[in-house]
Amino acid sequence: MKVTYYPGCTLKTKARNLEDSAVASMKALGVEMEELTRWNCCGAVHSLADDDLIHQVAPVRDLIRAMEQGSDAVVTLCSMCYNSLARANLIMKNDEVKRKTINDFMDEEKDYHGELEVLHFLNFIRDHVGWDKVREQVKVPLNDMKVAMYYGCTLVRPGNVSIEPIGDTKVMGEFLEALGATPVDFPMATTCCGSYQILGNPEAALDVSAAILESALARGAEAVILSCPLCEYNLAKTQGQLTEKQKLSKEVPVYYFTQLLALALGLDSEACRFDLNDHNCLNFLKSKSLVA
Amino acid sequence: MGYTPELKELIKRVEATRPKRLEMARKGENFPALTLEERAVVLEKFHPDYQKEGRRPVKTGPDKGLVLPEEVAMLLESRSMLRPEHVKLDKVDFDTDVLVIGAGGAGNSAALLAADAGCKVIMVTKLRHGDANTMMAEGGIQAAVHECDSPFYHYMDTIGGGHFTNQPDLVATLSHDAPLSINWLEGLGMMFNKHPDGRLVSRHFGGSSRKRMNSAGDMTGAEIMRVLRDEARSRSDQISTIEFTPAVELLIDEEGKCGGAILYNMETREFFICRAKATIIATGGNGRLHIKGFACTNHYGATMDGVVLCYRAGVGTTCMWSTQYHPTGVSYPEQNVGLLITEKVRGLGAHVLNVEGEQFCFPLEPRDVESAEIIKEALEVGKAVLTPTGRYGVWLDSPMIDMLHGEGTVRRELPAKFIQFERHGIDISKEPMLVYPTLHYQNGGIAIDGDCRTVIPGLYSAGECTGGVHGENRLMGNSLQDVITFGRRAGIVAAQYVNSGVEVKKLTMDHVVKYEKELAEAGVENPVVAPILLPDYSTDEVASRRLLQVQGMLEAE
Amino acid sequence: MSQSESTPKKTQIATGDRAILPKGAKTIPIFIMGKQYEVPETLTIMKAMEFAGFQFLRGAGCRGGICGACPTVYRMPNDYKIHFGLACQTVVEADMYLAQIPFYPANRAVYKLEDIEARPDMINALYPELFRCVACNNCTKACPMNVDVLGYISALKQGDIARAAEISFDCIQCGMCASRCMGEIPQYHIAQLARRMYGKYIMPKAEHLQKRVDEINAGKYDGLLEKLQKMSHEELEKLYKEREREPDLAPNGTWVPQDAQYL
Secondary structure: OEEEEOEEEEHHOOOOOHHHHHHHHHHHOEEEEOOOOOOOOOHHHHHHHOOOOOHHHHHHHHHHHHHOOOOOEEOOOHHHHHHHHHHHHHHHHHHHHHHHHHHHHHOOOOOOOOOEEEEHHHHHHHHHOOOOHHHHHOOOOOOOOOOEEEEOOOOOOOOHEEEEEEEOOOOOHHHHHHHEEEEEOOOOOOOOOOOHHHHHHHHHHHHHHHHHHHHHHHHOOOEEEEEOHHHHHHHHHHHHHHHHHOOOOOOOOEEHHHHHHHOOOOHHHHHHHHHOHHHHHHHHHOOOOOOO | OOOOOOHHHHHHHHHHHHHHHHHHHOOOOOOOOOOOHHHHHHHHHHHHOOOOOOOOOOOOOOOOOOOOOHHHHHHHHHHHOOOHOOOOOOOOOOEEEEEOOOOOHHHHHHHHHHHHOOOEEEEOOOOOOOHHHHHHOOOEEEEEEEEEEEEEEEEHHHHHHHHOOOOOHHHHHHHHHHHHHHHHHOOOOOOOEEOOOOOOOOOOOOOOOOOEOOOOOHHHHHHHHHHHHHHHHHHOOOEEOOOOOOOEEEEEEOOOEEEEEEEEEOOOOOEEEEEEEEEEOOOOOOOHHHHOOOOOEOOOOOOOOHHHHHHHHOOEOOOOOEEEEEEEEEOOOOHHOEEEOOOOOOOOOOOOOOOOOOEOOOOOOOOOHHHHHHHHHHHHOOEEEEEEEEEEEEEOOOOHHHHHOOOHHHHHOOOOHHHHOOOOOOOOOOEEEEEEEEEEEEOEEEEOOOOEEOOOEEEEEEEOOOOOOOOOOOOOHHHHHHHHHHHHHHHHHHHHHHHHOOOOOEOOOOOHHHHHHHHOOOOOOOEEOOOOOOOOOOOOOHHOOOOOOOOOOOOOO | HHHOOOOOOOOOOOOOOOOOOOOOOOEEEEHHHOOEEEOOOOEHHHHHHHHHHHOOOOOOOOOOOOOOOOOEEEEOOOOOOOOOOOOOOOOOOOEEEEEEEEOOOOOOOOOHHOOOOOOOOHHHHHHHHHHOOOOHHHHHHHHHOOOOOHHHHHHHOOOOHHHHHHHHOOOOOOOHHHHHOOOOOOHHHHHHHHHHHHHHHOOOOHHHHHHHHHHHHHHOHHHHHHHHOOOOHHHHHHHHHHHOOOOOOOOOOOOOOOOOOOO
């Protein structure tokens, strides 16, 4: 099986561990993730202000590139990219006035009417690979591993692009169970990580991050998975500061969900890329005898 | 757009004679080549470098009596923009270690190397930083970098190509420094064409015994210029670049040393005194003088300013009589005028034809002979085509190539030319091209030694404005190497001179006064004002309405 | 043209870059900064402006499409599009409405290539505005060289310096991309940095060149070049004729000449 894949800029720089683990895992599962030959930024943060049509131009251009490649669906890994592309797609599909404005503005490109389906990787595995197939291929079951499922905002908000009905998210749990791990739901699973507040208002962002991690720990989680490089920054890269400032009681290993997938499929370190996570991530897996 | 209906009518005559010419070509027959005696006659009469018409002895200065093209001689017999008695030389506006005049390949190389040696540098240019013929060189840059090659062979190829008229110490410097120059450019981040292991991709060229032509795509000069300009900008702490401000007169101190120059801000029309311990002339070539009215491949600013400034101050020239012409420059469409059409087109069998569609010369004569025969057909026989913009042209029958070698040959063998004409609606595999000889390069120039010194202490020169390294004929790829190698040398040597402890004494313009006296004594009436800085392409009608100029009022006075 | 199909001997002929209107040639109206001039058809914008009497100081350079001095913006009647072209490469059309933009301000970051590394975050630190790109594509549409400007800006956001260097190679730094950028990005300066990083740090080094440089600096060829300079014309000509020629098809670095005494 082959699927058109939109990576996003961060996955090519700071979040290689998100992309490498995903691409390798899909290969192991018989899926070729074919990266768009030409693509630009997804539009990222800008699309959050949705009265500003110019910021839809970037994601729509990516969708047109995918259409030009003859695809009918495009898969993304990063939550933010998923959100930007999916929301732009909805506008182009449903909003006649905005669609015309954007198509008129981009008159050097083919017209686009929301022909494509934008899929997040989690839904893609569930619907196109299947949990049974994943379960069959697991070589290193993540038994005895209690993992908190952190969705953050952009996978589930706004409701019209949520990967599942909000308040009834199951896909991360099914995913973890297929790998043999124990999913841990927790109250702040869809609370915002603090997003770009880490730049303008770092103390507030750190407080939120600490609260989310403590909330997961309180439910007995030993680790956290997520799918967004910005969430990863706020929840993982800040942990040194959080413990130093005594906002967090102890460090918690945080992984991209695809890294645990690659680990469970028995793929090597070049696929898992734990070298790009904090030290405690590898140490934790060693303590569980999951890596040598 | 393509050819106009009128030109399309004329192409029918080419098509009418083509079947018979193709038949001849298939039998290996061609228009007969000239004998050596016939060659001498046509060269003598029609090649701009050989014919006496349009050339005359220069009346004044260090090369007095030397026979030069009228356009060159006239500028050497020119007077200054400034009246020396009105210029206050004691009020110094800029004071620097090294003044570099010209900001092309040679100027930037000189500025960078002088800065490396710790000097403060002012680099001035009459156009933008980097506007120079360097930018336009497409083909490549020579350097003996591979194991089968050496500076020996670079020397040999260069001096043989120049008919052994080159100045030996300059050729030695060129071939010695060339690999160092390439290494320097690589270190500055230039994107050379390389094999996967890092080995330079090098090619043969006309007159080469080794593959020595290194390149960066088909815009080697532009890539060199971009990189050098960016590096000079990175060194703005040491190098101040002043654009649209040429030097219009050298300053000589009372001990006879060069002590800087007078600068002219062309936008505000202000003059400035720049005192410098050392001065480097890197002002480029003279294609824009349009010797004998020829179109040229040169940059807008190629007006020989440096040669003029130096000559007036007593620095003579080397090989100044020699100019490189290329027989087949584009004469239509207008936007390609002057651009080169490679010899390969004739090599592949295309005939050269007059307005009747008839052959009038063997298409593969040596370059100078071929040029002369085309000029003869236009000027004497009167059977050239006149283009809609009033240019001469002869047909180069490129469609013969596909007919002789099979469909698709033109596209495959001449891809760049094909695209260049296709952009303007002309398919050269189906329609012939209009060509005429074009001015390409100033072979001669300011006399220097292997260390870029002129006869005036503190005055150095490098690049196309100098003469001797190429003799009377330049090889492809030696011009880019010339600007880098001699630009670097000039920077190094000028910095050594500055660092040895130089004191500029009282500045004078005595050489200007003296030269104008010589002009008067030689009977040169109404000498032109030079350097001319920029060419003027206004029509006669427009010029005749410019009454201020007609009346001879000069703003600079 | 039918009057002048063969050249009359005393006719006035266009010399250099000056155009003379031949008898019967058509002229067309163009609007230079809003003011109408009649110019001969088939001229480039640059030559048409000179025909009209303009003498360039700014706005003309190589006149061969490679220096970036003459970018020109124009519109045509009944067409909302803004068109871009180099004045020296674009042919005038009737009723063209044009202005040159010979200079457009753009900030170049301060750096010394030897002090930095070829890392995407270095570029981001020097040009943080890179991330203001909203992919509107106006840059690409404005490029007179058809460079995929959005493509190289995207490549840099994705951290791919090599790709950005390759895509931007034809850039002539005319500044039209920067003039149209709603993110206020100086694209062509960023591309220059990327290309130099690529050339210096990412492309493989020419090892054979370094070897040759070491040989030259050690004085290996000094004696030989000294001798050559003193040689007579006849000796030189003899050696010149005796040169072996490297075979056309020999890959670089493979051919070994029979005569190795001058290597």
